Amino acid sequence: MSKFPVRSAIRDAMAEEMRSNPNVFLIGEEVGEYEGAYKVSQGLISEFGNQRIVDTPITEAGFTGLAVGASMGGLRPIVEFMTWNFAFQAIDQIINSAAKTYYMSGGLVNIPIVFRGPNGSALQVAAQHSHDLSALFTNIPGLKVVAPYDSADAKGLLKSAIRDPNPVIFLENELLYNEVFEVPEIDYSIPIGSANIKKSGSDITITSFSRGVHAALKAAELLEKENISAEVIDLRTLRPLDTNTIIKSVKKTNRLVSVEEGWMSSGIGAEIISEVTSKAFDYLDAPPERIAALNVPLPYASNLEKLCIPDQDNIFKLCRRLF
Amino acid sequence: MLKDKDYSNIIDELGGGRLLAKNLSKFTNIVLNEKTVYSWKQQGIPDRWKPSIIKLLLKAGGTIPQGFIPPGMSVNNFQDNSSLNTELLEKYDNFNENDISNKTLESFYEKMLYLRRFEERVGQLYGLGLIGGFCHLYIGQEAVSVGMEAAINKDDNVITGYRCHAHLLSRGASPYKLLCELMGKGDGISKGKGGSMHMFDPKNNFWGGHGIVGAQVPIGTGLAFASKYLNKPSLSLTYFGDGAANQGQVYESYNMASLWKLPIIFCIENNQYGMGTSIKRASAGTDLSKHGESFGIPGFAVNGMNPISVYLAAQKAVKWVREGNGPIILEMKTYRYRGHSMSDPAKYRTREEVQKMREEQDPIEFMKKKLVDKKIYSSKKLQSIDDKIRSEISNLAEKAINSNPSNEDDLYTDVLCEDYDE
Missing domain, CATH: 3.40.50.970 (Thiamin diphosphate (ThDP)-binding fold, Pyr/PP domains)
Structure with missing residues (x-):
């Protein structure tokens, strides 16, 4: 490596x-x-x-x-x-x-x-x-x-x-x-359509992709301190979505939070939650939740911009609320 | 005030009456008599010719006498900034009607007639409710497709918009598969998933069949890019209409095609109406063949109702492109007899206008007369060819009507190249 x-x-x-x-x-x-x-x-x-x-x-x-x-x-x-x-x-x-x-x-x-x-x-x-x-x-x-x-x-x-x-x-x-x-130093490729479990855990599944994975991993560290073991899934491909990996994880953890930096309405989180509620409804111990950009065009000012994009604290708080 | 001597000098500087008459005719498309031009030495140069003459003087490096430039204007108004080399294009002007073989003339008639009878049949099937959706017929424009196709090779790439049936047939696509596609049948060229506007035939280098007006133009430019990248001799013949000619991506394509000297013929089928809007209401500059000038792309207008004119123009354009000069624009002045699509009541033009075109400019009638006049075909032979085509299309239509509808198992195929998880 x-x-x-x-x-x-x-x-x-x-x-x-x-x-x-x-x-x-x-x-x-x-x-x-x-x-x-x-x-x-x-x-x-x-x-x-x-x-x-x-x-x-x-x-x-x-x-x-x-x-x-x-x-x-x-x-x-x-x-x-x-x-x-x-x-x-x-x-x-x-x-x-x-x-x-x-x-x-x-x-x-x-x-x-x-x-x-x-x-x-x-x-x-x-x-x-x-x-x-x-x-x-x-x-x-x-x-x-x-x-x-x-x-x-x-x-x-x-x-x-x-x-x-x-x-x-x-x-x-x-x-x-x-x-x-x-x-890796070898010649390799990664197939399109497969998610990757970046951190395994037993209490809650956090899905994200792109830069959102960074915030999700940081949030998982914060949760760890509260004795909540989060599983972080990097979706990697958004279409076709690797729903099998997500469903399997939710069946294990019984909780789900979807994280994305795009807007919430009709977003990736809506798609994931719909799949999970339809295929793993009985396994859920809490309502599946999603966190996304606030529903406004992204503002310029640094403080306003920061409010719009989900960070580790937002994710951490939302996850903790589900217990 | 200018004196007789000044006028005389100008005419002499521009090579005398004969040459000047020829050059002015080129500028303006108005045929001038050399005697008229000579007469200007005494009578003075009429105002209407002054701008063209100033341009010619500037080009020749001649002197422009005081008082010759119209009031309120300066020499700068007449500077030709265009990088077009029209003289270079003239070098390609050696195609002659007399060199066209009788066999080619016969094929023009038969092929145009085939397109006409095919589209008429499609119109009937639409009327019977056997064809649905949007359906745009080519009736009236046949000379363009047939004349252009005769000048290109099978290896060349062709692409067009939604009025695509004729271009597919000209490329050699199966008329049965087209009829099936139009009627939503499993034997359709796209298995019934494309319909009238979206048909492709890569074996015959036909790349659609595009429903979004003008979108095929950058795609056609990309086909030319690929030919150049792969060092293939093939060119891209990219058709679009006078309506599409107003789309921004057409000018983006002109720019890239000229910048990279891509082998492409932009063939504008100007049938005078973009749906219901006449070209005069849609284009600030109605001389569409000149729209490439600022990009350095030469172009000229062609009588698109005459397959011989189209063929001669196409040969010239093909030679220009094949010899590495980059793109060229052909503006085919043509006319569609039917509505824009099947649902068009055509209130934007008079019946008389359509009737006049049919009677005076019909490309098939033109070829009929030509073949009879040249004693290549008798009227009887012309009729027997028509009968044969009618019966062939009729049989294919029957076969297509009786074929199976699109297969429901094909609903989820061809979304992605591999299996698709719906």
């Missing part, structure tokens, strides 16, 4: 897949000569050249549609959105073109493509640069949605995403880019 920040884990996944498949290419704004707005693609242009690390104009609808067409033409595009907020400009090409074509063509035309970039809030970038699109994409048949937390998962899941014959939404988090985690 070596330690790498999430940023370079993502870069390494792309580089390794590009080395093994000449049809994989990266396209997006500032991915090449600038080496990535968040330096995720650092060094790639010097290795692969500007034919495969394609700097685009600021033209999200255009280059997203172009990438969909390129995938029809036999390529495997990795589309980087500088942040996922800008993908709203291109949402038609993601949903109507990428996600639906395989079905509408009766299985004749598949779209192998990865859409990736930082998702959700960062630090004081306000509403238009802080949107968490997780729940939105999990609503769409024909898409896979991945949201890793640590470096090893980011690398292993991105490699699977690039090899996947379907369109994959890959949600990163700007605040995790600098976080350092262990990464």
Whole structure:
């Protein structure tokens, strides 16, 4: 094991897949000569050249549609959105073109493509640069949605995403880019669709994904001090959701809290709780709960922003209330 | 005031009356007589020609006499900032109607007629309630698809919007599978899951069939990107309508295609109406072939009701693109006889307008006359071809009507490439 920040884990996944498949290419704004707005693609242009690390104009609808067409033409595009907020400009090409074509063509035309970039809030970038699109994409048949937390998962899941014959939404988090985690030194990938138990416990199940896992783990430490043993599940993939792992855990712990940084209504938590109440209702000793961003566009001011995003204390308090 | 001598000098500087007449005609599409131009030496250059002449003078590095520029304007108003090299495009202008073989002319008639009879049958089936949803017919526009297809190769990629039946047939898709798809049958090209607007035929390099107006344009640009990336000689023929031409992503595509010199023909089927809105009410600049100018993309308008004009224009465009010059825009001036879709009462235009187009500009009638005039086919032969096509389509329609509806087991297939857990 070596330690790498999430940023370079993502870069390494792309580089390794590009080395093994000449049809994989990266396209997006500032991915090449600038080496990535968040330096995720650092060094790639010097290795692969500007034919495969394609700097685009600021033209999200255009280059997203172009990438969909390129995938029809036999390529495997990795589309980087500088942040996922800008993908709203291109949402038609993601949903109507990428996600639906395989079905509408009766299985004749598949779209192998990865859409990736930082998702959700960062630090004081306000509403238009802080949107968490997780729940939105999990609503769409024909898409896979991945949201890793640590470096090893980011690398292993991105490699699977690039090899996947379907369109994959890959949600990163700007605040995790600098976080350092262990990464296996072997050649590996992690299958899409499997959750990971980050910490096992016996009294309550906490599910989360992406940066929310960090807060959930911290909350579990606080709970430990109160003699509450929390099991923390990193969902890793949001669609298809690994409900088996969640149900199995809830049957053991009999309590559930879902944590997400997106909004609560029609969110990931709603989906998880619905699954759990329908499949493990009799095992629940307390109402399943969810914690999410407050229902407002994310404000700019640091103190207001902090109020909106669930942290370890919010999670800790909510969990404790269930006993 | 300018003197006779000034006018004379200008005309001489621009190569004399003959050359100037030719160059002005190119600028404006108005055919000028060289004698008229010579007469300007004495009578003075009419005001309406001054802007074009100033542009030509600037291009030739000639001197513009005091008082020649219209009041309130300066030389800057006439500077040509476009990077277009129209002369370069002229080099590609050596395709001639006389070189078209009789066999090709015959095929134009047969193929257009096939598209017409197919769509007429589709219209009937829709009327009978056997086809549902949105259904857009190609009747009237046949010359475009047939003329373009004749100039490209099977390896080239074709993509269009929702008015896609004809382009599929031109590519070689199975008419039976199309009819089945339209009627929601298991034998449909998309197993009945796409319908009229969403049909794909990758074996024939046809990539849809797209229901969102204009969305196919960046996708078509991506097909061209892939050809270039993979060093394939294939080009992308990307169709869209005059309505789609107002979508932002069309201009995003022009920009990328020109920036990266992608092998793509943007073929605008200007049938004069985006659904119920005439082009004059929708586009600030109705000269759609010129919309690529600021991106450095050449383009020209073509009589899209004449398969020969379409074919000649297509050959020129194909050569331009294949030789690595990047994208080109063809604006096909065409017309649809039927409504935008089956549910369109077409109140935005008069019956007379439609009738006039049918009587005076119909591409199939044009080809009939051509074949008879050239003594390639007799009227009897024309009729027998029509009868054969009618009966073939009729038989296919019967077979499609009697085929099984879409298989319910297919409901959950093709969502993802692997098994899908609903």
